Amino acid sequence: MQQSRRNFIKKAGNATLGLTALAGFNPLYAERVLTASKKIAHLSAKEAAKEEDFWYQVQKAFRQSPHFINLESGYFSPQPVEVMESQFDNIKMINEQPSFYMRRRQWQDKQAIKEQLAQFAGVSADEIVVTRNTTESLDTIILGIDLKPGDEAIMCDQDYGSMLETFAMRARRFGLKNVMVSLPLHPKNDNEIVDLYEQAITKKTKVILVTHLINLTGQVLPVRKIADMAHAHGVEVIVDAAHSFAQLDYKIPDLGCDYYGASLHKWLCCPLGTGIMYIKKEKIAKTWPLFGDTGQPVDSIKKFEHIGTHPVSANLTIAAAIKFHNSIGSKRKEERLKYLKNYWIEQVKDLPRVIINTPSADERSSALANFAIEGMQPDEVADYLYDKHKIFTVSINRKAVKGVRVTPHLYTTLPELDLLVKAIRELSAA
Numbered sequence: 001m002q003q004s005r006r007n008f009i010k011k012a013g014n015a016t017l018g019l020t021a022l023a024g025f026n027p028l029y030a031e032r033v034l035t036a037s038k039k040i041a042h043l044s045a046k047e048a049a050k051e052e053d054f055w056y057q058v059q060k061a062f063r064q065s066p067h068f069i070n071l072e073s074g075y076f077s078p079q080p081v082e083v084m085e086s087q088f089d090n091i092k093m094i095n096e097q098p099s100f101y102m103r104r105r106q107w108q109d110k111q112a113i114k115e116q117l118a119q120f121a122g123v124s125a126d127e128i129v130v131t132r133n134t135t136e137s138l139d140t141i142i143l144g145i146d147l148k149p150g151d152e153a154i155m156c157d158q159d160y161g162s163m164l165e166t167f168a169m170r171a172r173r174f175g176l177k178n179v180m181v182s183l184p185l186h187p188k189n190d191n192e193i194v195d196l197y198e199q200a201i202t203k204k205t206k207v208i209l210v211t212h213l214i215n216l217t218g219q220v221l222p223v224r225k226i227a228d229m230a231h232a233h234g235v236e237v238i239v240d241a242a243h244s245f246a247q248l249d250y251k252i253p254d255l256g257c258d259y260y261g262a263s264l265h266k267w268l269c270c271p272l273g274t275g276i277m278y279i280k281k282e283k284i285a286k287t288w289p290l291f292g293d294t295g296q297p298v299d300s301i302k303k304f305e306h307i308g309t310h311p312v313s314a315n316l317t318i319a320a321a322i323k324f325h326n327s328i329g330s331k332r333k334e335e336r337l338k339y340l341k342n343y344w345i346e347q348v349k350d351l352p353r354v355i356i357n358t359p360s361a362d363e364r365s366s367a368l369a370n371f372a373i374e375g376m377q378p379d380e381v382a383d384y385l386y387d388k389h390k391i392f393t394v395s396i397n398r399k400a401v402k403g404v405r406v407t408p409h410l411y412t413t414l415p416e417l418d419l420l421v422k423a424i425r426e427l428s429a430a
């Protein structure tokens with residue numbers, strides 16, 4: 001039984017990818033979601049966001065602990081069951097053919113996966129690398145781009161810590177000057193943000209780091225407008241897309257950036273330890289890899305691919321995650337996530353003591369949002385939610401933002417959000 005299933009899986013994988021060694025996956029859940037999605041094909045993505053029968057099928061594709069409510073999906077996404085099964089199959093397949101697989105098969109399989117991922121991201125496979133996460137992607141770029149002592153880099157006080165620290169390290173070691181702008185929590189419009197970055201540009205500015213979707217509050221920045229403005233000044237743009245990739249409906253070229261990094265284990269629901277790095281074709285030659293590989297041409301993205309022995313099974317599983325994602329559709333997923341966020345915020349935003357730290361305009365946020373209770377520390381609020389109601393969130397206590405981040409996901413149900421609303425009402429009235 002086990003053997004025949006494996007044979008079937010291998011055949012399915014071979015048929016999809018045209019490979020000899022790559023294991024496929026049980027298409028059950030993606031097929032169910034696909035069948036369900038045909039029934040709502042006539043609806044707009046916004047209308048589909050409210051179709052609970054459809055989302056019930058999606059929720060069933062995930063297995064979540066019954067012991068608490070996970071509203072901290074910002075750290076990483078669990079894999080749908082079928083994606084996880086695909087990973088198990090890939091682990092078994094590689095374990096059965098260990099060094100034979102690594103010496104003879106892994107490169108062609110990884111190239112096939114890269115091509116699928118490139119297509120998903122809307123770029124050429126010659127411009128991307130599958131990395132382990134956003135940190136690896138962006139730190140490689142921050143340390144590898146061509147900067148001289150005295151050059152300036154602009155970033156903001158709500159960018160992710162690892163990126164800010166890597167810029168700080170580069171400044172300390174190589175004499176770069178980092179310029180920090182302060183991002184408003186509730187910008188009036190896109191121009192206010194674009195102007196903020198533009199005013200920080202000097203003759204020495206070489207690069208701007210922009211976070212597409214701020215992890216602290218969920219705020220979405222107008223990356224395209226910032227990139228167009230920066231390019232008009234001859235300044236390059238690095239985008240931290242850890243949270244926007246596969247959460248928002250866009251392709252990388254829509255952003256107009258030069259460098260880009262994201263984690264696939266966040267919103268694409270890939271195995272932990274998968275990421276993407278994108279470098280615009282003409283910028284590859286002047287960017288240094290972190291790990292030595294002089295065997296590749298300097299203008300080839302492959303010079304970034306030598307990272308030593310790593311769990312290839314995770315890379316191979318990206319195919320199953322893309323298939324699952326596509327069975328829902330990017331626009332539908334984005335609208336559902338926004339619907340879930342709005343569902344709870346609309347019910348609590350006007351309550352006494354409740355402060356919403358996430359902009360309200362539809363285009364300025366998605367699933368992630370942050371709220372605070374006047375007179376309470378973020379930790380106290382997060383602890384109340386967990387201790388009293390088994391609702392797991394995360395407290396954010398940064399100079400720029402203080403509050404609790406709430407992140408629903410495709411597996412989040414409306415009754416779970418009703419309980420969150422009840423808990424916030426209690427806090428508001430306390």
Ligand SMILES: Cc1ncc(COP(=O)(O)O)c(C=O)c1O
Nearest residue numbers: 133134135136160215240242263
């Ligand atoms: C905005 C942002 N950038 C980068 C990262 C780092 O992601 P990873 O730990 O997957 O490298 C995170 C993680 O939450 C993030 O929120």
